Amino acid sequence: MAFRRKLTVYVCLCHGITERQVRECIEEGAQTLYDLQGQLGVATNCGSCAGHACEMLQEHRAGRALADPALHCPGTLMAAGTAAAV
Numbered sequence: 001m002a003f004r005r006k007l008t009v010y011v012c013l014c015h016g017i018t019e020r021q022v023r024e025c026i027e028e029g030a031q032t033l034y035d036l037q038g039q040l041g042v043a044t045n046c047g048s049c050a051g052h053a054c055e056m057l058q059e060h061r062a063g064r065a066l067a068d069p070a071l072h073c074p075g076t077l078m079a080a081g082t083a084a085a086v
């Protein structure tokens, strides 16, 4: 029988904020580090977690861009269902 353990990954140790909390906040509409700071308090003490939080925001944006390339790159042209950057 396979053993699976759920891991809690912390983004912000100062405030005990987990990746799951940050991901949920982003999915609920947070778009900037300021949004995450205001809603969760991430990166409001020592600030060493700001990079990780920003990476999560960028990953979310990239995922949206993959789903709809027109969302991500302002210079993107849609042609026959494919995207080409200009």
Ligand code: FES
Residues within 6 Å of the ligand: 011, 012, 013, 014, 015, 042, 043, 044, 045, 046, 047, 048, 049, 050
């Ligand atoms: S680790 Fe997030 S503010 Fe210090």
